[in-house]
Amino acid sequence: MSAREIFSFRNPYFSASVGITVALFLLTALGGFIVLPYAQPQLKFAGLWDTICGAAGLPRASTAEGGQPAAHTSRVVLTSTTLARASQESIGRGATLAQRCAICHGPTGISQADSPNLAGQYASVIYKELLDFRSGARTNAVMSPFAQNLSDQDIADLAAYYAYLPRLPAFHPEPQLAPTRIVVYGAPLRGIAPCGSCHGSLDNKTGSPWLEGQSALYMKTQLQAFASGERRNDINQQMRNIARAMTPQEIEEAASYYASQPPEFIKVVE
Template sequence: MKSSEMLSLRNPHVRISVGVTLGLLVLTALLGFIVLPYAQREADLAGLWDVICRAAGLPRDAAPAPDRPAAAPTSKVVLTAATLAKPSPQSIGRGATLAQRCAMCHGPTGISRADFPNLAGQYGAVVYKQLQDFRSGARVNAVMSPFAANLSDQDMVDLAAYYAYLPRLPAYHPEPQQIPTRIVVYGAPTRGIAPCGACHGSLDNKTGSPWLEGQSAVYLKAQLEAFASGHRRNDISAQMRNIARAMTPQEIEEAAGYYASQPVETIRAAE
């Protein structure tokens, strides 16, 4: 048989091959350009032409996409070594006046008699950042969010300066002193957990990280659990959320208990 006759459509093998090839081509086009685009539930397509354009990578302006809930706000506060540096006496005085509204929860001297955080001697950058986050919605609390909503930036600077100026005093109800636990001193490197002291003192202090000695164990445990669950999300770069999620319930108890039991040095954090 001549080669020209072998490639002729009169050859039944050629006709079968061509038919199968065309059939596969049509089936592939139907699946890729019509069936699969329609199967995408999130797609909002106005008609067949929009389906074909979407499959070809050329989406058309069709009906508007349905509204989606906005992403939860996260902290956008930028802290540097110069943040709140060298507060003036006038700023501290204004902060003392504003702090009278905080005394019910945080105590008249910045030491809470309940399970609220002690603020006396706390780093100014910490107080400032948390107030900013409460106002922006990056951190939510039934009491603090409405309070911070009415504060100006200068009010926050003044409050931060005042609490940083106060001397650190012994906690009102300290826990019996405990020895350092492994999670506090060494962390858990295999799970990506740095030592607590790397940011919160003892080893080093990271700008914006609070000192924790003498804080309420109930408060500390609640905050770690809130970070772990994602309910609290104002940690920049999700650093505390990642750490808290990797911690076991026992490690959370140990860390909270350890810091609550530590004696507080009577010093000014601003010095």
């Protein structure tokens, strides 16, 4: 049999192969671009084209329940060089601005309450979160009004200052726990990557905070907020997708583990 006869629609095997391939492609496109996006209860799409754009990751005019515009999401773009080299002047200005932050985050960037510790946090993380608080992508009764009055330079200066501070032990240290499965291995069958693949120990992803020594209550609250969709300033819904798939026990274990860990390094200030 010649090649022309093999690749001819008169060949029943070739016709069947093409038909099956086309059918699989159409079913996959239908599921990925229409069925699965419509299955997201937290989003309401304006139409079929809006749904397809959403599945493809393109800007779209999604609306929330009741036909109201969807909540703001983060539009901050981060790279590995974002605020990588801050000037001494920027750090000094940030130190002055940070006096207003001390009541919640502590005078040395270590909170005595359940607010996050900021001393030694990556500058890109603080920069992104403050911009999100200012834009409304992330909301908080205390932080949102505070961020409204900050300029872009103010935010960069605060980020530079806190990143400059040494990472110190938590104000209320907890007994150190062994790594848990969700932190080290994740849950691949449920699409959960290891926490350490973004938040240190295995790797650090730009924009992901270091978590060692943070308040267990704060971390648990944030994971629950991601899971419920109350917090939605994660880029590409990464944390929302992970938190939704986590069990309450896994959320508890991850928060407790990180809260019990000492800072991954302590900067010596001469």
